Amino acid sequence: MQYDIIAIDLDGTLLGPTSTVSARNRDAVQRAREVGARVIICTGRGLAEARVGIEGIRQRDPVVVAGGSITADPVSGRTLHRATMERDLVREGVATLHAHGHAALVLKDRADAGYDYLVVHGERRLPLDPVTRWWFETMGVHVRAIDVLEEDPHPEHTVRIGVCAPSHTLEEMERSLRSQLGGRAVLHNFPAVVAPASASRVAGQTMHVLEVFDAQATKWRAIERLAKDWGVPAQRIMAIGDEINDLDMVRNAGLGVAMGNAVAPVRDVARKHTARHDEDGVALAIEAALRGEW
Secondary structure, eight states, X not given: OOOSEEEEOTBTTTBOXXXXXXXXXXXXXXXXHHXXXXXXXXXXXXXGGGHHHHHHTTOOSOEEEGGGTEEEOTTTOXXXXXXXXXXXXXXXHHHHHHHTTOOEEXXXXXXXXXXXXXXEOTTTTOOOOHHHHHXXXXXXXXXXXXXXXXXXXXXXXEEEEEEEEEHHHXXXXXXXXXXXXXXXXXXXXXXXXXXXXXXXXXXXEEEEEEEEEETTOOHHHHHHHHHHHHTOOGGGEEEEEOSGGGHHHHHHSSEEEEOTXXXXXXXXXXXXXXXXXXXXXXXXXXXXXXXXXX
């Protein structure tokens, strides 16, 4: 096989609809390792939230989590690299989320802060949406809550701010954030892919997640950093993904692969296309690479 690194997204990619790793995907990952490839999980989830994927493929190599803002050792939980958000960026972003009527979800580097999320409710005590409440309960993450950002005990450990809300309400919010933050930030807006039907729709609207990162925090930058440490050129990297936060790694890897359920921008930049996440698309892609067809 001509690829030394295989970077794989989780939701909509390695994980099936029930948020588990299929036996065929797991076995394909193991065969790739046996011929010398390093497999990197690359996900928008935080480290604690990514455990289902980490354990599903018995991951030992570093993982890229929180949309590329953290690279971590999955065994010890130690952070290897972190793209921290500047405090002004956090303050402006949280203020915009509050102005649009939403509590702000502030993701921390748990390895240093000691917890995963800080929920900033604002002076109006804005409530959490049902998907976020369900997510926190299901994932078992450590959460703290404050009213105003000035009460944040660990501002130096913030890697992402975000919100989950009905899709139509996020469009104006995203425009406001892009106009205000400009090139200082990376923004992603995509469906909340893991949630029960009772929580994933509110008033007939699909729930979406809007996330804001430091401009240096992307999955591809994190992959590049690891590849440099391991002496692997970009042309020997294979990346598999489906959602907008996978766009840069699918576009820049030596072989970018789009899942059958990928959004149009990812399909457009991919060199190869595989089956859906509920059809073992990851395994099919790895198997093609192992045979030398890709």
